[in-house]
Amino acid sequence: MRQNLFREVTRRICGSLNLDEALFDVFLYLKEELPLDSVMLTVYEFEQKRARIIAVAYDEGGLLVDEVFPLSNAAWASIGAWQKESLSLTVPWIRDHTHPINSEIKKVLIRGMTAIATRGRTFGAFSTITCALKLKQQIIGNLTFVAEGEGHYNESHADIISEVNEPFAIALSNALRFMDLERHHKALYQDTREMRGDVMIGADSGLKHVRRLIEDVAPTDSPVLLFGDTGTGKEVAAGEIHKLSLRSPGPMVSLNCGAIPETLIDSALFGHEKGAFTGAIETKPGRFERAHGGTLFLDEVGELPAAAQAKLLRVIQTGEFERVGGSKTLTADVRIIAATHRNLADMVARGAFRSDLWYRLNVFPVRIPNLKDRKQDIPAMVEHFIATKCREMNLPTRPELSPEALSRLSAYDWPGNVRELQNIIERALIISKGRPLTFADLGRETPESPFSNTSPSDPFSTLNDAMATHIQHVVDHTRGIISGPKGAAKILGIHPNTLRSRMEKLGIKSQPPAGRG
Numbered sequence: 119m120r121q122n123l124f125r126e127v128t129r130r131i132c133g134s135l136n137l138d139e140a141l142f143d144v145f146l147y148l149k150e151e152l153p154l155d156s157v158m159l160t161v162y163e164f165e166q167k168r169a170r171i172i173a174v175a176y177d178e179g180g181l182l183v184d185e186v187f188p189l190s191n192a193a194w195a196s197i198g199a200w201q202k203e204s205l206s207l208t209v210p211w212i213r214d215h216t217h218p219i220n221s222e223i224k225k226v227l228i229r230g231m232t233a234i235a236t237r238g239r240t241f242g243a244f245s246t247i248t249c250a251l252k253l254k255q256q257i258i259g260n261l262t263f264v265a266e267g268e269g270h271y272n273e274s275h276a277d278i279i280s281e282v283n284e285p286f287a288i289a290l291s292n293a294l295r296f297m298d299l300e301r302h303h304k305a306l307y308q309d310t311r312e313m314r315g316d317v318m319i320g321a322d323s324g325l326k327h328v329r330r331l332i333e334d335v336a337p338t339d340s341p342v343l344l345f346g347d348t349g350t351g352k353e354v355a356a357g358e359i360h361k362l363s364l365r366s367p368g369p370m371v372s373l374n375c376g377a378i379p380e381t382l383i384d385s386a387l388f389g390h391e392k393g394a395f396t397g398a399i400e401t402k403p404g405r406f407e408r409a410h411g412g413t414l415f416l417d418e419v420g421e422l423p424a425a426a427q428a429k430l431l432r433v434i435q436t437g438e439f440e441r442v443g444g445s446k447t448l449t450a451d452v453r454i455i456a457a458t459h460r461n462l463a464d465m466v467a468r469g470a471f472r473s474d475l476w477y478r479l480n481v482f483p484v485r486i487p488n489l490k491d492r493k494q495d496i497p498a499m500v501e502h503f504i505a506t507k508c509r510e511m512n513l514p515t516r517p518e519l520s521p522e523a524l525s526r527l528s529a530y531d532w533p534g535n536v537r538e539l540q541n542i543i544e545r546a547l548i549i550s551k552g553r554p555l556t557f558a559d560l561g562r563e564t565p566e567s568p569f570s571n572t573s574p575s576d577p578f579s580t581l582n583d584a585m586a587t588h589i590q591h592v593v594d595h596t597r598g599i600i601s602g603p604k605g606a607a608k609i610l611g612i613h614p615n616t617l618r619s620r621m622e623k624l625g626i627k628s629q630p631p632a633g634r635g
């Protein structure tokens with residue numbers, strides 16, 4: 119009988135990484151063995167004199183709480199003494215509701231119940247029994263059983279709680295590590311986003327209308343269809359929707375439907391079983407499985423072949439799918455954001471895209487305007503891309519913009535939209551070598567001669583650009599020396615002061631000369 123208790127508790131509490139589910143499962147079982155209205159896992163944080171409630175289960179279900187609450191001095195005094203004692207000896211602690219620690223526990227129980235229970239329930243008098251959970255002589259946390267009414271627990275219940283100590287300790291230790299990892303992962307993800315400069319520039323100006331639509335739709339679970347030409351920022355907009363949604367703690371997974379060979383689309387979306395096809399050396403989850411609890415961004419959805427369109431429609435309708443080569447039906451809770459630069463309505467009219475899928479995806483359409491129609495965003499974008507690219511490229515200094523740079527960038531039509539702007543800036547940074555960015559050849563650059571600011575003989579440079587480039591060459595040649603017989607002014611045939619003021623006007627910085635000069 120007791121053997122069975124240990125086995126059953128181990129199976130249930132270690133059966134799922136979701137501690138709330140596992141705790142509820144074990145609660146239902148233990149309820150048959152002893153008086154039980156709630157079970158609770160806590161950790162006492164000694165330095166801060168507070169308790170961290172990890173999870174609670176009641177008749178209504180399990181709840182992952184992970185919240186700390188300070189303990190009164192009276193409660194802390196008895197906890198401290200008991201925990202010290204528990205280090206050497208496992209002594210389950212039987213208390214009634216009048217004990218100082220239990221008045222704190224009661225608050226947590228009621229808060230938890232309000233969060234989870236549909237029917238209003240209050241705890242009047244209650245009894246508790248608590249056991250320190252130990253692994254390798256270390257206290258991992260505490261397990262508390264709670265029963266409504268006074269004097270429910272006795273020595274026989276102390277035996278039960280001691281017996282199930284180990285499986286609970288293992289489960290709690292795993293859950294704590296898992297929670298730490300999750301926290302670490304989230305912080306890392308946030309840092310990476312910030313490092314990559316993953317933000318939507320223009321949300322307060324050229325993309326104000328888009329931003330408003332995003333804010334409206336983000337908290338709902340509705341599918342969103344993003345339209346816009348290539349490089350306008352559809353994926354950035356999808357990221358914003360995910361960030362502002364209730365799914366933001368979950369993953370955001372992307373698939374560019376146009377970049378995957380037709381034969382691999384099913385596997386990319388739904389995953390495959392080991393051996394399903396040549397090259398399937400191991401079972402691999404697809405994007406739907408990976409996006410469970412989060413958002414799936416389907417870029418270039420108009421490129422999906424007809425068979426994949428039918429399968430996608432089925433998942434959207436039923437939430438069910440099978441891996442390639444698998445027979446088990448899987449489910450995923452996923453919000454879909456799709457994007458296209460094509461005219462999908464036209465494709466539907468021509469029969470190139472399923473109308474039923476189109477209606478499912480086109481619940482909330484958002485159009486991202488071309489960059490040429492929101493040129494007011496260009497200065498902020500230029501600032502942003504220079505900063506992020508300098509960081510990515512590990513450039514020691516951040517070059518200035520030449521006086522004409524912004525007007526040139528604003529006069530251009532940007533057929534490749536924001537992506538083109540980003541690329542132009544990256545290329546300018548590579549060839550500028552710290553000199554001001556002029557963008558003199560914008561729209562005319564070829565792979566052989568990308569920008570004019572390196573070529574003094576470029577026939578299309580303005581006089582100022584040609585002068586800036588030439589002065590820079592000479593100043594580089596003299597290693598920053600301006601005056602004197604070996605100075606740049608002498609070579610250029612002008613007075614050093616004239617050269618200095620011209621350099622200032624053209625935004626040319628000279629490196630400090632090596633040694634004296």
Ligand SMILES: Nc1ncnc2c1ncn2[C@@H]1O[C@H](COP(=O)(O)OP(=O)(O)OP(=O)(O)O)[C@@H](O)[C@H]1O
Pocket residue numbers: 317318319320325346347348349350351352353354355417457459536537540
């Ligand atoms: N508003 C914006 N703020 C900051 N960066 C942006 C913005 N819009 C686009 N970008 C950047 O421009 C590049 C292209 O954006 P994105 O991939 O979102 O465009 P897209 O419309 O999805 O392109 P495609 O249709 O070719 O897939 C990305 O590197 C993105 O970070």
